[in-house]
Amino acid sequence: MAVLTPELRAQAEAIVARYPRPRSAILPLLYLVQSVEGWVSPEGLREVAELLGLRTAEVEAVATFYTMIRPRPTGRHVVNVCTNLSCALRGGRDVYAAAREAAGLRPGEESSADGLFTVREEECLGACDGAPVMQVDFANHERVTPERARELLDALRRGEVPAPSRGAAPRDFRHACRILAGVEDLA
Numbered sequence: 001m002a003v004l005t006p007e008l009r010a011q012a013e014a015i016v017a018r019y020p021r022p023r024s025a026i027l028p029l030l031y032l033v034q035s036v037e038g039w040v041s042p043e044g045l046r047e048v049a050e051l052l053g054l055r056t057a058e059v060e061a062v063a064t065f066y067t068m069i070r071p072r073p074t075g076r077h078v079v080n081v082c083t084n085l086s087c088a089l090r091g092g093r094d095v096y097a098a099a100r101e102a103a104g105l106r107p108g109e110e111s112s113a114d115g116l117f118t119v120r121e122e123e124c125l126g127a128c129d130g131a132p133v134m135q136v137d138f139a140n141h142e143r144v145t146p147e148r149a150r151e152l153l154d155a156l157r158r159g160e161v162p163a164p165s166r167g168a169a170p171r172d173f174r175h176a177c178r179i180l181a182g183v184e185d186l187a
């Protein structure tokens with residue numbers, strides 16, 4: 001079954017028209033597909049390639065380079081915890097363990113059985129001065145303690161949208177992907 005509905009396909013064509021060369025639209029289109037599926041499936045890759053006149057392998061090469069593009073189904077919220085050097089020195093691994101526990105993940109699991117959370121260990125998120133950093137649906141929360149990580153996941157479980165360290169936060173991962181595709185505002 002097609003990932004992009006006729007309405008989304010029209011949005012995809014409008015995205016492509018923003019760029020002088022179609023291939024420049026690969027990432028926004030991958031975000032658009034991800035906003036539908038919560039991940040980018042093989043069918044999603046194929047549709048992006050067809051829209052851009054590229055081979056699926058070319059689109060896949062981009063999709064697999066960026067960790068923001070998920071190759072497996074995700075929960076409603078994607079929580080990335082940085083465990084790179086600055087964050088590790090300031091307790092990032094404990095934050096990661098606390099987030100996994102709060103999400104109810106068993107060893108080897110990345111996503112919770114209730115469909116609410118995907119928790120991932122991430123490399124440097126580019127905000128080392130705020131270490132340890134935890135991202136919720138791409139919004140950064142800085143100087144997070146294990147206790148704060150549990151509070152954040154509890155708030156998400158209640159349907160709240162916790163305020164990040166700067167700016168506003170998307171409602172969930174799919175909303176974040178629509179914003180990154182450029183078809184919806186952060187409101």
Ligand code: FES
Nearest residue numbers: 082087125127128
């Ligand atoms: S090492 Fe964690 S944000 Fe840079």
